[in-house]
Amino acid sequence: MTESNNNDHLVKSDDSQHPANLIPELCKKFWTLGWVTGTGGGASIRDDDLVYLAPSGVQKELMKPEDIYVLELSKQLDPKQRIYLRSPPSLKPSQCTPLFIAAFTKRGAGCCIHTHSQWAVLVTLLLESQSNKNLFEINNIEQIKGFGKGYQKQGALGYHDTLRIPVIENTPHEEDLTESLEVAMDKYPDTYAVLVRRHGVYVWGETVHKAKTQCESLDYLFQLAVEMKKLGLPWLSDIA
Numbered sequence: 001m002t003e004s005n006n007n008d009h010l011v012k013s014d015d016s017q018h019p020a021n022l023i024p025e026l027c028k029k030f031w032t033l034g035w036v037t038g039t040g041g042g043a044s045i046r047d048d049d050l051v052y053l054a055p056s057g058v059q060k061e062l063m064k065p066e067d068i069y070v071l072e073l074s075k076q077l078d079p080k081q082r083i084y085l086r087s088p089p090s091l092k093p094s095q096c097t098p099l100f101i102a103a104f105t106k107r108g109a110g111c112c113i114h115t116h117s118q119w120a121v122l123v124t125l126l127l128e129s130q131s132n133k134n135l136f137e138i139n140n141i142e143q144i145k146g147f148g149k150g151y152q153k154q155g156a157l158g159y160h161d162t163l164r165i166p167v168i169e170n171t172p173h174e175e176d177l178t179e180s181l182e183v184a185m186d187k188y189p190d191t192y193a194v195l196v197r198r199h200g201v202y203v204w205g206e207t208v209h210k211a212k213t214q215c216e217s218l219d220y221l222f223q224l225a226v227e228m229k230k231l232g233l234p235w236l237s238d239i240a
């Protein structure tokens with residue numbers, strides 16, 4: 001494909017905040033946290049109607065802006081015929097694409113992050129043996145204040161509020177998670193994240209800043225929850 005018909009200008013910018021520069025930069029940081037190692041996980045950014053995505057199966061921490069895919073959100077009505085405005089040669093788009101698109105279309109998110117964090121996976125394993133195995137709940141921890149109240153709501157959760165993150169079952173192919181992710185979004189309209197059992201977590205936010213800080217807060221809470229479980233401490237308490 002030539003430069004003119006592949007829209008390479010969409011991923012070339014001197015602005016460090018341009019999505020094509022930010023995705024590789026963020027993934028480099030996420031790799032150091034163990035969130036996107038071994039090619040798993042990733043991130044996508046929406047700028048108005050344009051969605052920026054990573055390729056599939058690449059070392060996410062080594063990506064360059066020229067590796068980024070771009071698509072127009074409003075023109076992706078048939079998922080089987082996804083049209084990319086810009087495609088890097090010899091690569092395939094991330095298998096997480098339909099899940100990222102769900103966060104953008106159903107929640108108006110500006111950024112969605114997918115991690116394979118071991119803390120997220122461990123929380124889903126700990127829940128597996130519990131009666132309510134499809135919901136992670138925690139309260140009375142300061143870091144809960146790092147979350148917004150929910151979709152189209154102003155303000156943040158309070159210290160005494162209960163943070164609820166739904167859990168969906170994993171599937172052999174990433175794209176087959178889309179339907180259950182959308183069902184979980186409908187059932188928990190205010191959630192900013194969905195855990196995937198034995199796999200990881202999808203976290204979104206209105207902006208890159210919010211998606212990143214919510215993902216960090218969540219990972220902190222997942223790690224804390226695992227350590228609390230080891231010490232026999234409950235995730236929910238009735239301190240008022």
Ligand SMILES: CSC[C@@H](O)[C@@H](O)C(=O)COP(=O)(O)O
Pocket residue numbers: 038039040041042054055056057058093094095096114174
């Ligand atoms: C270690 S392979 C992981 C993939 O199957 C998938 O779960 C994932 O998160 C990344 O998919 P990708 O298509 O590389 O963006």
Ligand SMILES: [Zn+2]
Pocket residue numbers: 040041114116174199200
């Ligand atoms: Zn994954």
